Amino acid sequence: MSAAAAARQILTQLHEVMASRLHPQAKLDRVVEVIGEVLDSEVCSIYLLREGMLELFATRGLEQSAVHVTQLAIGEGLNGIIAERSETLNLAEAAAHPDFAYRPETGEEKFHSFAGVPIVYRERAIGSLCVQHADPRRYEDIEIETLQTVAMVLSELIAHAGLVDDETAALGAAASGPVMLQGLTLVKGIAGGSAVYHQPRVHIDHVVAEDTEAERQRVYLAFDKMRDQIDTMASQAEFGVGGEHVDILQTYKMFAYDEGWGRRINEAIDAGLTAEAAIERVQQRTRMRMREIDDPLLADRMHDLEDLSNRLLRIVSGQLGTAATQGLKRDTILIARNLGPAELLEYDRRRLKGVILEEGSLTAHVVIVARAMGVPVIGRVRGLRGIVREGDEILVDADKGIAHVRPVQQTADLFAERFAQSRQRQAAYAEMRDIEPFTRDGTRIQVMMNAGLRDDLAALPLVGADGIGLFRTEFQFLVSATLPARERQTRLYRDVLEAAGDKPVIFRTVDIGGDKAVPYLDSVTSEHDENPAMGWRALRLALEREGLLKAQARSLLEAAAGRKLYVMFPMVSEPWEFDAAKAVFDGQLAFLKARKKPLPEAIRYGAMLEVPALAEVLDQLLPKVSFLSVGTNDLTQFLFAADRANPKLAERYDWLSPAILRFLARLTQGTVGSGVDLGICGEMGGRRLEALALLGLGFRRFSITPVAVGPIKELIRKVDLPQIEETMKRLLASPTASIRAELQAWAEANGIDTD
Missing domain, CATH: 1.10.274.10 (PtsI, HPr-binding domain)
Known part of the structure; x- marks a missing residue:
């Protein structure tokens, strides 16, 4: 008998049982008999969730005296594991499983084989359905499929008959009392709001077909x-x-x-x-x-x-759309299994305060976009739907990777203090908007901001940045289902330049591939690099896919007609790669000239220094470029062979360790007198203590997140460059594992707040 035929035979008889006037217990007693007879099973049992415990509700083959007596905690025994993990077990020898829990009152010692499936209703396990045989054997796939189909039907019948705890009761204190969730910090920050599910549940209320x-x-x-x-x-x-x-x-x-x-x-x-x-x-x-x-x-x-x-x-x-379609009505913490970058951008930024994901990784596209939006994100938080209800108050502390659901008043008060302090600091930093960042000794430091979305440009006048030191053009590629057309790229770049006015914008050519894979270029990245950050990505990919780089080059050249154009190539490892990329731009420039198209008034080319090898050939590269930007995020992981996506390594290597600081010092020394503008673009430059160290190493241009512009400008105005330069030389001459403590002490002694 096929699985479908067996299931249909059982369902037909179940209809008759459930339509009868028998009381619920009698119905379940009959259900296990029906299932056992059709599947020729010596044992068939149903465990249901009551008052937080799995209770044996009905059985064929085990001792009847154990019904309503045998109980298992969630996660205890085989049935407890099935309910906890919502997964199927298929065992030839049940007692050999490490989670097997023997209950002598059931008389199950004579049975060896075991197969069990969860009874799931509205995405939560409300019980388990299992069969057992005396002979050791694994059950056939058609038997498992039959059990799963029957369990689905049983879930509706059981829930409607009121045989299990309702959803709130089943969740117990986890659904009504305060809970602290632990996850992985994906984007730092603190936030508070009401829980809103990205995709409201599709409730399947009718399981059995009439036609x-x-x-x-x-x-x-x-x-x-x-x-x-x-x-x-x-x-x-x-x-x-x-x-x-x-x-x-x-x-x-x-x-x-x-x-x-x-x-x-x-x-x-x-x-x-x-x-x-x-x-x-x-x-x-x-x-x-x-x-x-x-x-x-x-x-x-x-x-x-x-x-x-x-x-x-x-x-x-017919349940299409997401919570973004309905619009956010209040400050919101978005809850989702996972999110795409385009999906995140659909939400109202004024209301979206934070995101909690069941999955998520440090290199996910949505994390890149969320960081640009300034939205805190915590990932890898398991069991969200079993803990968080729509509308629950949530306080997110993404700095520590935790979220407080339905917080107690004391926790809420502490967060309120932190929010207040944060607002005060932001207000003080906002006052720096129109103040130029001169050091105490009179040196002008350039403080620019990073961007990647058209909407990011609104922050430029608000924070008083000197320009866009890094415009990540790949964002348009990451949020699109297909390769963006050349005309579409041109419109974006033109809009960015117009919004920036007379302030410079440095466009980084597309950095996709590797850990920023896109579906429409899967053929390029299908080799699945074991180390994607060090794989076929960025300029390597663009030079291979010359059509992609040509289209972007032409878009940038057309968009910058009559203006200065700054172009920066990512992940340059050797000078010839820079030459090859510039040659693509030169070819498109010649093409436009031949057609008498309007051209930029000037073009400045630069490179990202992320790959340590490039530092060894600076003498060959410097005559070719107008500027260099050090990408500290990738540079650090390449220097230390430490994948920043690995949570065990993410915090292990300090930016204030002697190795990275000495490397950066060599860069500043190597560019002296070259006429090449050397800057920092990366998270390191947006941290006050690290920025202090960078000033001491000789960096005079920073490109950082918009929210960091005010704090860094305020820091710069407190610094005396000769003093910090001398201090950094001293600390790096005979350093400890990290100079963080010594530099912190020096800052405090000189009245510089680095928090």
Whole structure:
């Protein structure tokens, strides 16, 4: 008998049982008999969640005296593990499992094999359904699939019959009392607001189909609509030759048209499920497979299928859109499993105060955008939906990687003090807007800001920055489903230049690939670098995909007509790479000249110094460039061979360690007299103590986040350069592991606040 046939036979009998006038206990007693008979199982048991414990509610094959007596805590025993993790167990020898918990009153010692599945209702486990046999054996896939299908139907029947705790009661104190969540700091900052889910739950209230063919047609129509959406996205590739756009959304299209996926959904409908339940049923199977996959490449592909399942489920249920579509009504902490950068940008920045993700990583595209938006983000917080309710008050301390849900008054008061102090500091820094950053000895320091979005330019006059020292052009590529057209790029660059007025804007050419992979260039990055930050990315990728760099070069040249254009190439490792990139711009410049197109009044070319090797050939590079910008984020991880995406290493290597500071000192000394402007663009320059050290090393141009401009300008006005230069020489002459403590003490002695 097939899984669908077995499931349908069970469902048919379950309908009869549930429609009868039997009381709930009698119904469950009959349910386990039906399942056991159809599956020819010696034991079939149902455990349900009551008052926070899993209670044996009905059984065929175990001792009846154990019903309502045997209880397991969540996470205790095999059924407790199933409920805690919402995962399936299939064991030939149950007692060999490390979490096996023997309950003598059940009489289960004579049974060896065990298979159990969670009974899930509205994304939380409300119990477990299991079968057992005396003979040791693993259960066939069709048996497991039958159990999973039956468990889905049981979930609706059990919940509606009031046999388990309601959602709030089941969550207990975790849903009503204060809870502190721990996660990974992705973007630092503090924030407070009400919890809003990015994607409100799709509640599947009807699991059993009344008309199988009607449900099948609903799925077919949903598949057609989803495939049309994917095809439309894929057809919007706007430039590129050869393989550049052949692979656009290839994985999505492959899964969207995968016959096996559609067939599994059809089989679930054959078993008697509604369209929504069938999709959810197959999605549950996908999630279980994802947990078993160690290969990150395969896991990513399964994530693609998970995303498509969500899309299909929302189409078939008619529950489209996100919380951004509805608009935020109050200060909000956004809750999501994961987010794309474009999705984050849909939210009202005035209301979006923070983000908490169940997943997320330091190199995710959404983190790059959130940092530019100044939105604190915590990631890798497990079990959010089981703890946080829509509308709950949340205080986010992303500096420490924690969030307080439904905080007690004392915690709220402490946060209020921190918010007040932060506002006072920001008000003081705002007063620096129109004040030029001269040091005490009269040296003018250039303080510029980083940007990457059109909206970022609004901060330029507000913070009083000297210009845009780093405009990350890749943001437009990261938030787009396809390669941005040349005309679209031109509009963005022109808008940025117009918003900046007479202040300079340094455009960094596109830095994608490696740890900033985009789906439409998957063919480029499909080799899946083990060390993506050191892989095929940035200028390396752009020089290979010359069509991409040509389009960007022409866009920048056209946008800067009549103005000064500053162009900076990322991740230059050797001088010839700079030459090759500049040659692309020279070619486009000649093209525009030949057609008598308006041109920039002047062009200045520079390079990012992130790769240590470039420092060894400065004598060859300096005659070619007008400026250099040291990218301290990548430079530090390359110097220390420390992946900043690895949480164990993220804080291990201090920016004030002698190695990095001595390296930076050599750079400033190596550019003296060259006429090349040397600056810092990176997080290091936006920290007051680190900025103090950089001033002492000879750096006179900073490009930092907008929120750091005021604090750094205020710091500069307190510094006497000859004093700090002498201090840095002394500290680096015979340093300790980090000069942080000594420099901090010197700053305090000289009345400089570095917090």
